[in-house]
Amino acid sequence: MKPLVNFEELTPAIRFAEDLKPVLYQPDQLRENFPAYYMYRDCSLSEEDARRIAELGLRYDYTVIPPARIGEEFIKTYGHYHPIHREISYPELYQVIEGRAVFLLQKRGEREDELLDFIAVEVKEGEMLLVPPDYGHVMVNPSDERLVTSNWVCRSFQSLYEPYARLRGAGYYLTAGGWVENRNYRKLPEVREGGSAASELFDVDGEMYHLLEKPELLGVLTNPEKHREVFEKALDVD
Numbered sequence: 001m002k003p004l005v006n007f008e009e010l011t012p013a014i015r016f017a018e019d020l021k022p023v024l025y026q027p028d029q030l031r032e033n034f035p036a037y038y039m040y041r042d043c044s045l046s047e048e049d050a051r052r053i054a055e056l057g058l059r060y061d062y063t064v065i066p067p068a069r070i071g072e073e074f075i076k077t078y079g080h081y082h083p084i085h086r087e088i089s090y091p092e093l094y095q096v097i098e099g100r101a102v103f104l105l106q107k108r109g110e111r112e113d114e115l116l117d118f119i120a121v122e123v124k125e126g127e128m129l130l131v132p133p134d135y136g137h138v139m140v141n142p143s144d145e146r147l148v149t150s151n152w153v154c155r156s157f158q159s160l161y162e163p164y165a166r167l168r169g170a171g172y173y174l175t176a177g178g179w180v181e182n183r184n185y186r187k188l189p190e191v192r193e194g195g196s197a198a199s200e201l202f203d204v205d206g207e208m209y210h211l212l213e214k215p216e217l218l219g220v221l222t223n224p225e226k227h228r229e230v231f232e233k234a235l236d237v238d
């Protein structure tokens with residue numbers, strides 16, 4: 001799928017492999033620093049769209065992750081949680097524009113090193129994924145092609161990276177040899193693997209930028225507490 005916005009003309013923020021060191025399975029295997037992924041934030045097709053997106057309290061971004069491995073582990077994003085808004089945390093909606101992604105979603109218990117749930121969702125070109133409230137997320141490129149994603153997200157918060165840094169990544173690492181448990185967690189549920197239901201929940205043809213024409217659907221991202229039933233379905237991966 002060709003991205004609607006010609007984001008490659010924009011200047012990205014870059015996360016380098018060295019930046020990922022605190023969350024890697026095998027940090028010692030990092031031999032050279034390289035750009036791990038490119039983040040093109042706050043994209044739009046026109047000035048008018050940019051104003052509407054801001055008025056809705058949203059942001060539309062693209063992320064590009066070229067294929068790579070560090071040691072046995074597939075290249076991935078750093079990982080983060082979102083802050084709480086009226087009792088539950090902000091969700092986020094992703095679409096794979098090019099390539100294939102595996103999203104690692106995890107829910108903390110009372111302690112951050114005791115997970116209540118760990119879901120791995122494979123998302124293919126054109127498909128969407130809803131990161132439910134209260135789930136931390138990491139995006140992995142397990143393929144030998146570049147991965148391009150877009151995301152809709154509430155524009156008014158800062159992501160929380162510290163829990164991932166403290167525990168050296170998510171509950172599991174996705175490696176060429178399969179899943180590897182992260183021993184820094186005291187409690188880890190089994191990995192629940194599945195597909196994503198978000199494409200059925202968000203009715204859109206082609207790139208999800210067009211959801212801008214259906215702002216009522218995007219309301220789940222800014223007022224999650226009013227849409228709890230949507231998230232129940234998003235978690236139904238089995």
Ligand SMILES: O=P(O)(O)OC[C@H]1O[C@H](O)[C@H](O)[C@@H](O)[C@@H]1O
Binds near residue numbers: 061092159
């Ligand atoms: O923030 P990181 O864990 O590095 O993950 C990267 C991604 O995070 C968020 O979801 C942003 O909205 C994306 O634009 C960004 O590319």
